[in-house]
Amino acid sequence: MTGFDGIHLRRHEGLDAGSTITAIADLYEMVYAEPPYDGGPLFTRHRFLQRTNRQVQSPGFSLITADADRVLVGFAFGLPFREGSWWAGTSTPQPPAELVASAKFAVIELVVHPARRGRGLGRALLAALLDRRPEHYAILxxxxxxxxxxxxxxxxxxxxxxxxxxxDAPRLHALMRSLKPDA
Ligand SMILES: CC(C)(COP(=O)(O)OP(=O)(O)OC[C@H]1O[C@@H](n2cnc3c(N)ncnc32)[C@H](O)[C@@H]1OP(=O)(O)O)[C@@H](O)C(=O)NCCC(=O)NCCS
Known part of the structure; x- marks a missing residue:
């Protein structure tokens, strides 16, 4: 895929190498120890691995990794939510009916190593993840x-x-973005 600043972006459909999940979990654990996450219950390595090992089985799971000199410095992943589906848990207020009724791509994680931030890597990872998605909307x-x-x-x-x-999770903001070409 594309690369810049000595960084190589790679697309994976699923977790294709046993070592990938370990490197991802290492970076996740380090980044989610930062405020405001502070390694809270939802943000532990154990909970991350539990849900990621489940999500990776979902049809359409997609992962972009960024590495510099073969060291993981960022990643983004997500999966399609079919028509009629929405985040688990409680939503206040109810999300827009049209959004729920549509096929959506859910961005599950976007992480950049602290030393690599502020130089466009987060934006590039997200752009690569959402590039040419067939869904009308992205959510996170x-x-x-x-x-x-x-x-x-x-x-x-x-x-x-x-x-x-x-x-045991904090209240999170549910965000959406149109993926339609004219948006
Ligand atoms: C969110 C995150 C992925 C962004 O990564 P990033 O590589 O810094 O992203 P970018 O460089 O593409 O963009 C950062 C934005 O902040 C601005 N910024 C300025 N100085 C910055 C700095 N020192 N550090 C970070 N961002 C800075 C940039 O200008 C840019 O804004 P713009 O696109 O409007 O110009 C990163 O901060 C992160 O890993 N955070 C912790 C995990 C997290 O909260 N993930 C989101 C879960 S929903």
């Missing part, structure tokens, strides 16, 4: 106080609801 959940929440706003994502995906 963002921690309201995380720097990423502001970044998504600048990148054109709009809040449609608050979602608490699990009883």
């Amino acid at each position: 959940l963002a921690e309201p106080t995380a720097p990423a929440r502001q970044i998504y706003g600048r990148w054109g994502w709009q809040q449609v609801a608050d979602v608490q995906p699990a009883p």
Whole structure:
């Protein structure tokens, strides 16, 4: 795939190498120890591996990795949500009916190593993940106080609801972006 700044982006359909999940979990654990996540219950390595090993079995799971000198410095992954589906847990208010009724691509993770931030890698990972998706919309959940929440706003994502995906999870902002070419 594309590369810049000595960084190589690669697309994977599923987790194709046993070592990939370990490297991803290592980076996840380091980044989600940062505030405001602070390694909270939803953000532990164990919970991450539990849900990721399940998500990777979903049809259409897609992963983009970024490495520099063969070291993982960022990743993004997601999966399609079929028509009529929405995030698990409670949503306030109910999300727009048209969005729920449509096929959507859910961005599950976007992570960049702290030393590599602010140089366009996050934007490039997300663009690669969403490139030529057939769905009309992309959705994601963002921690309201995380720097990423502001970044998504600048990148054109709009809040449609608050979602608490699990009883021990914080309330997250459910954001959406149109993927239609004319949007
Ligand atoms: C969110 C995240 C992936 C962004 O990665 P990134 O490589 O810094 O992203 P980019 O460089 O493409 O864009 C960062 C934006 O912040 C701005 N920025 C400025 N200085 C910055 C800095 N020192 N660090 C980070 N971002 C900075 C950039 O200008 C850019 O804004 P713009 O696109 O409107 O110009 C990264 O901060 C991260 O891993 N956060 C922790 C995990 C997380 O919260 N993920 C989101 C889960 S929903």
